Amino acid sequence: MKTTITKRVTFCAGHRLFNPQFSDEKNLIVFGECANPNGHGHNYVLEVSVTGAVDPETGMIISLKDLKAVIDSEIVSRIDHKNLNLDVDFLRGLIPTTETLANKIWEILDARFAGGMLTRIVLWESENNRFEVTR
Amino acid sequence: MKTTITKRVTFCAGHRLFNPQFSDEKNLIVFGECANPNGHGHNYVLEVSVTGAVDPETGMIISLKDLKAVIDSEIVSRIDHKNLNLDVDFLRGLIPTTETLANKIWEILDARFAGGMLTRIVLWESENNRFEVTR
Amino acid sequence: MKTTITKRVTFCAGHRLFNPQFSDEKNLIVFGECANPNGHGHNYVLEVSVTGAVDPETGMIISLKDLKAVIDSEIVSRIDHKNLNLDVDFLRGLIPTTETLANKIWEILDARFAGGMLTRIVLWESENNRFEVTR
Amino acid sequence: MKTTITKRVTFCAGHRLFNPQFSDEKNLIVFGECANPNGHGHNYVLEVSVTGAVDPETGMIISLKDLKAVIDSEIVSRIDHKNLNLDVDFLRGLIPTTETLANKIWEILDARFAGGMLTRIVLWESENNRFEVTR
Amino acid sequence: MKTTITKRVTFCAGHRLFNPQFSDEKNLIVFGECANPNGHGHNYVLEVSVTGAVDPETGMIISLKDLKAVIDSEIVSRIDHKNLNLDVDFLRGLIPTTETLANKIWEILDARFAGGMLTRIVLWESENNRFEVTR
Amino acid sequence: MKTTITKRVTFCAGHRLFNPQFSDEKNLIVFGECANPNGHGHNYVLEVSVTGAVDPETGMIISLKDLKAVIDSEIVSRIDHKNLNLDVDFLRGLIPTTETLANKIWEILDARFAGGMLTRIVLWESENNRFEVTR
Numbered sequence: 102m103k104t105t106i107t108k109r110v111t112f113c114a115g116h117r118l119f120n121p122q123f124s125d126e127k128n129l130i131v132f133g134e135c136a137n138p139n140g141h142g143h144n145y146v147l148e149v150s151v152t153g154a155v156d157p158e159t160g161m162i163i164s165l166k167d168l169k170a171v172i173d174s175e176i177v178s179r180i181d182h183k184n185l186n187l188d189v190d191f192l193r194g195l196i197p198t199t200e201t202l203a204n205k206i207w208e209i210l211d212a213r214f215a216g217g218m219l220t221r222i223v224l225w226e227s228e229n230n231r232f233e234v235t236r
Numbered sequence: 237m238k239t240t241i242t243k244r245v246t247f248c249a250g251h252r253l254f255n256p257q258f259s260d261e262k263n264l265i266v267f268g269e270c271a272n273p274n275g276h277g278h279n280y281v282l283e284v285s286v287t288g289a290v291d292p293e294t295g296m297i298i299s300l301k302d303l304k305a306v307i308d309s310e311i312v313s314r315i316d317h318k319n320l321n322l323d324v325d326f327l328r329g330l331i332p333t334t335e336t337l338a339n340k341i342w343e344i345l346d347a348r349f350a351g352g353m354l355t356r357i358v359l360w361e362s363e364n365n366r367f368e369v370t371r
Numbered sequence: 372m373k374t375t376i377t378k379r380v381t382f383c384a385g386h387r388l389f390n391p392q393f394s395d396e397k398n399l400i401v402f403g404e405c406a407n408p409n410g411h412g413h414n415y416v417l418e419v420s421v422t423g424a425v426d427p428e429t430g431m432i433i434s435l436k437d438l439k440a441v442i443d444s445e446i447v448s449r450i451d452h453k454n455l456n457l458d459v460d461f462l463r464g465l466i467p468t469t470e471t472l473a474n475k476i477w478e479i480l481d482a483r484f485a486g487g488m489l490t491r492i493v494l495w496e497s498e499n500n501r502f503e504v505t506r
Numbered sequence: 507m508k509t510t511i512t513k514r515v516t517f518c519a520g521h522r523l524f525n526p527q528f529s530d531e532k533n534l535i536v537f538g539e540c541a542n543p544n545g546h547g548h549n550y551v552l553e554v555s556v557t558g559a560v561d562p563e564t565g566m567i568i569s570l571k572d573l574k575a576v577i578d579s580e581i582v583s584r585i586d587h588k589n590l591n592l593d594v595d596f597l598r599g600l601i602p603t604t605e606t607l608a609n610k611i612w613e614i615l616d617a618r619f620a621g622g623m624l625t626r627i628v629l630w631e632s633e634n635n636r637f638e639v640t641r
Numbered sequence: 642m643k644t645t646i647t648k649r650v651t652f653c654a655g656h657r658l659f660n661p662q663f664s665d666e667k668n669l670i671v672f673g674e675c676a677n678p679n680g681h682g683h684n685y686v687l688e689v690s691v692t693g694a695v696d697p698e699t700g701m702i703i704s705l706k707d708l709k710a711v712i713d714s715e716i717v718s719r720i721d722h723k724n725l726n727l728d729v730d731f732l733r734g735l736i737p738t739t740e741t742l743a744n745k746i747w748e749i750l751d752a753r754f755a756g757g758m759l760t761r762i763v764l765w766e767s768e769n770n771r772f773e774v775t776r
Numbered sequence: 777m778k779t780t781i782t783k784r785v786t787f788c789a790g791h792r793l794f795n796p797q798f799s800d801e802k803n804l805i806v807f808g809e810c811a812n813p814n815g816h817g818h819n820y821v822l823e824v825s826v827t828g829a830v831d832p833e834t835g836m837i838i839s840l841k842d843l844k845a846v847i848d849s850e851i852v853s854r855i856d857h858k859n860l861n862l863d864v865d866f867l868r869g870l871i872p873t874t875e876t877l878a879n880k881i882w883e884i885l886d887a888r889f890a891g892g893m894l895t896r897i898v899l900w901e902s903e904n905n906r907f908e909v910t911r
């Protein structure tokens with residue numbers, strides 16, 4: 102029996118999808134309307150899941166407040182209301198697709214939770230498109 | 237007894253909120269993190285409501301397909317995956333808040349539906365913030 | 372200050388949209404894929420709103436249980452898991468669009484609530500299409 | 507053309523529905539399982555709508571930040587994670603149904619917004635039950 | 642670290658649940674109101690998940706556009722606005738429960754994605770009932 | 777290929793989080809506003825997932841009606857509209873966090889489904905906080 106706690110947070114950001122090594126034509130073929138030069142943006146939803154034993158003294162794996170504090174300081178404060186191409190250090194030099202953003206969020210949070218406690222993150226870029234990272 | 241049909245569509249766009257006649261400091265006070273120079277973005281949800289008599293031959297006020305076609309050609313095609321500050325003709329010279337976007341969408345659609353049939357539009361910029369225009 | 376109570380219920384049903392006085396070709400033009408001869412169906416969501424004074428003895432306009440009982444007996448029991456073209460007495464001879472279904476639901480419920488207490492019904496046929504009847 | 511801004515917030519609270527002047531039997535008939543002596547609770551969703559002119563200097567009716575600050579200080583801070591029967595001054599002596607809570611929230615907020623700007627509040631006690639106050 | 646992309650699509654269809662080898666009485670016991678002879682229907686939500694490496698040139702596992710095109714041509718175009726008992730080749734001779742529909746969708750899509758990339762499909766028939774197929 | 781059926785139900789309950797062996801001060805630090813002496817409450821959403829073979833005679837793993845009957849009799853009837861600290865036998869002596877409630881629900885349901893058919897339960901206490909138990 103494994104118990105997992107999941108915290109959901111939201112943020113919004115702008116981005117433009119293009120590879121500077123591609124021609125404009127190829128960028129349009131690969132990225133479609135997401136290659137629009139002036140960029141666009143999304144409301145993102147992020148779910149972070151941590152698995153572990155429930156402490157009988159508190160009835161908790163980790164407090165929701167502490168979990169939210171980590172997500173806010175490590176992730177949300179660095180990307181909320183930002184431009185993912187220009188404003189975010191950990192995306193420098195990368196194409197800021199939601200797949201890539203999800204992978205980087207996983208790497209940052211996995212380093213903060215000891216013993217492989219982080220077991221899943223899910224990142225929605227719209228109600229119809231989402232991305233998930235698991236161990 | 238009044239019958240109203242409502243079509244819901246979604247789009248995404250980027251924007252930055254600032255008044256060029258304000259100082260940077262004042263922009264930050266008025267618009268907060270929305271004034272971030274490199275912009276951010278949202279997934280928007282738009283609902284368009286048309287009120288009228290149900291035609292007994294078709295059981296419809298207006299066909300959902302026709303209603304969607306008007307919304308797509310007049311609105312969605314001009315703002316989806318666009319930068320609202322730079323790419324949208326009908327927002328030129330305006331601060332692209334969601335209030336202002338909602339008002340402009342109303343004006344455009346109201347001109348397309350004869351006899352005051354357009355009775356409400358609702359525009360969400362996030363799950364917690366929405367704007368509504370009625371007659 | 373007006374106070375309104377709204378109850379939300381769900382049901383599912385099958386239907387086919389066509390006018391027997393139209394040619395097959397015209398039915399296809401008017402109703403599109405909804406004219407498919409073997410029919411299709413939907414999950415519907417119905418919201419019923421009643422406006423009135425709050426009784427200080429109970430803190431209620433009408434009890435949610437009583438409101439649900441009326442909706443279930445008058446509406447849901449007659450259309451849930453039914454074929455709207457064939458199984459529903461109050462739709463006999465009508466094209467079972469959601470507009471028409473909404474109007475008939477309004478008529479039935481309006482007769483059950485004295486003094487114009489019924490103030491709105493909303494009927495969704497999908498997450499993107501809904502219909503509303505008001506006084 | 508009227509433009510309305512709506513802010514959505516959430517809170518949770520406990521309550522018990524009973525009228526101390528009713529017998530236990532009558533409380534059970536009127537309030538059903540909501541009369542359970544040890545109480546229960548809900549997650550509530552509150553939407554507050556303010557209607558007014560859009561200021562061309564800011565593109566806003568009122569800033570979302572200011573609107574949220576009023577809702578938080580006047581309402582959420584007084585009822586979130588509270589027992590509505592015991593902990594809330596403005597419900598003292600009342601049966602804390604969601605109708606009554608909605609009416610009291612309206613009275614408090616209407617006093618804070620000049621010139622009848624407050625035009626609607628909606629209060630959900632569950633995904634199927636909601637209450638609305640309008641002018 | 643495994644990265645998964647999920648695309649959500651919707652469609653609607655009609656069906657009737659019954660086993661022609663059962664008596665009417667047994668069909669009613671087993672399938673309840675779903676055995677209603679004239680059928681009913683649902684709005685379905687389908688989520689398709691594909692797991693794989695993120696291509697550093699594009700930042701993608703597979704493009705959302707390509708993923709949607711496969712789902713639309715292989716699945717949605719064959720069942721949307723259709724009667725699952727009568728109109729769908731791959732359900733011929735089967736009882737069109739949502740379990741069975743989910744299993745057939747899995748088989749069709751699994752054959753289209755090389756190397757076991759398809760890792761999960763989820764199929765909702767209503768907000769309270771869903772079915773999932775995994776490897 | 778594994779097929780899983782999931783049933784979603786909702787209930788509401790009251791609770792207070794505190795450890796009687798902690799000082800008031802420590803309870804406030806550990807449980808925050810959830811330690812409020814008069815308690816609060818939530819709307820909970822519970823999803824129960826059962827994995828198994830689809831019976832070709834019925835097209836089902838287990839009927840949704842039977843699955844719901846088990847969840848209602850074993851779980852919902854014992855906690856809906858109840859106070860989790862005072863009214864629920866299987867939580868006696870425990871701190872009624874949602875983690876602990878989820879674990880107890882798992883234990884009760886796992887004993888009712890032979891052969892490890894129960895594969896996941898998910899329990900939401902709010903739209904942003906959820907807990908999951910798997911084998």
